[in-house]
Amino acid sequence: MSPPLVEASAISRSYAMRSGMFGRSTAVHAVDGVSLAIAKGETLGLVGESGSGKSTTGRIVLGLEPPDRGEVRFQGKPMAAPGTTAWRAQRARMQMIFQDPLGALDRRLPVGTQIREPLDIHGVGTPAEREERVRELLRAVELTPAHGTRYPGALSGGQRQRIVLARALATKPDFLVCDEPVSALDVSIQAQVVNLLADLQAQLSLTLLFISHDLRVVRQISNVVAVMYLGRIVEIGSADDLFARPEHPYTQALVSASPAPGRRSAGRIVLSGDPPNPAARPQGCAFHPRCPRAVARCASEVPILAAVGGNRQVACHLVMGAATRDAA
Numbered sequence: 001m002s003p004p005l006v007e008a009s010a011i012s013r014s015y016a017m018r019s020g021m022f023g024r025s026t027a028v029h030a031v032d033g034v035s036l037a038i039a040k041g042e043t044l045g046l047v048g049e050s051g052s053g054k055s056t057t058g059r060i061v062l063g064l065e066p067p068d069r070g071e072v073r074f075q076g077k078p079m080a081a082p083g084t085t086a087w088r089a090q091r092a093r094m095q096m097i098f099q100d101p102l103g104a105l106d107r108r109l110p111v112g113t114q115i116r117e118p119l120d121i122h123g124v125g126t127p128a129e130r131e132e133r134v135r136e137l138l139r140a141v142e143l144t145p146a147h148g149t150r151y152p153g154a155l156s157g158g159q160r161q162r163i164v165l166a167r168a169l170a171t172k173p174d175f176l177v178c179d180e181p182v183s184a185l186d187v188s189i190q191a192q193v194v195n196l197l198a199d200l201q202a203q204l205s206l207t208l209l210f211i212s213h214d215l216r217v218v219r220q221i222s223n224v225v226a227v228m229y230l231g232r233i234v235e236i237g238s239a240d241d242l243f244a245r246p247e248h249p250y251t252q253a254l255v256s257a258s259p260a261p262g263r264r265s266a267g268r269i270v271l272s273g274d275p276p277n278p279a280a281r282p283q284g285c286a287f288h289p290r291c292p293r294a295v296a297r298c299a300s301e302v303p304i305l306a307a308v309g310g311n312r313q314v315a316c317h318l319v320m321g322a323a324t325r326d327a328a
């Protein structure tokens, strides 16, 4: 098997959070020992509730901020230190797409000019070749060259996100991190934009890290899905298999709340207890206060992510084959 294009090994990142003006500073473990690998041309979907560490993982994998611990490798090489020439060369192979296309675009410039910008900055081709590339990119995202003359304010949300996508693709990246790329769009056009992304991915052999709290959207595009809870991956496996047979009680609750299209839910699992608070992560399994199946051990021992058959890994004491690490 070819080595993964992108690989994160046990990355962690904490932030100091101060409560009140003279309050004590507490550490928020945004990401805690996350490992993942994405094969070339594949999509890893990252799901989990707000505050589970998805965006932080995305920023670290992109080299936008360094991990406190652990390492990211891109094309087999460690990510270079931010700001160095080697880092810029690696970063040129990667792009990020955010939730809000209007925030990512300059309202004062025609969108065609904004798609051309990365080509101008990197001095790619002659001016005429750059213009042709902009037309080509507009067609690739199913718009017309005429759209290039418009300003962001004169486009719909879905069209704006297509422009952001065209600009991200201008320099022919290998890897895209998409952080909630369709969450701000009407439900009716979310599927169209995700389909377009999937088509472009196949044509251009793009590798994607696709972050979303919406399982329907993740199901549409991912080969592999990782579920995060308070900074840790609690379950990871092939998308079809994971959605069909979730093992972790948290994944089971998420999947039960988002049944596959055309299939009736077998009964929604409603989680009790408070929503997760990253500043006060429970001891043991961080999910145990909300877990319908928790036993005494779950409150004291942190379950580690362990293979449970197939290519599935689960961090749960109640799942056969899963293991335990010393209480953290």
Ligand SMILES: Nc1ncnc2c1ncn2[C@@H]1O[C@H](COP(=O)(O)OP(=O)(O)OP(=O)(O)O)[C@@H](O)[C@H]1O
Pocket (backbone or CB within 6 Å): 015, 016, 028, 029, 030, 048, 049, 050, 051, 052, 053, 054, 055, 056, 057, 213, 278, 279
């Ligand atoms: N720069 C930062 N400074 C301080 N705390 C941060 C910073 N970035 C993230 N955090 C904290 O780390 C935790 C994880 O945040 P992150 O944005 O990665 O979550 P997320 O899963 O992307 O959530 P959402 O679904 O709301 O986007 C949160 O508690 C957040 O407040």
Ligand SMILES: [Mg+2]
Pocket (backbone or CB within 6 Å): 054, 055, 056, 179
């Ligand atoms: Mg986020």
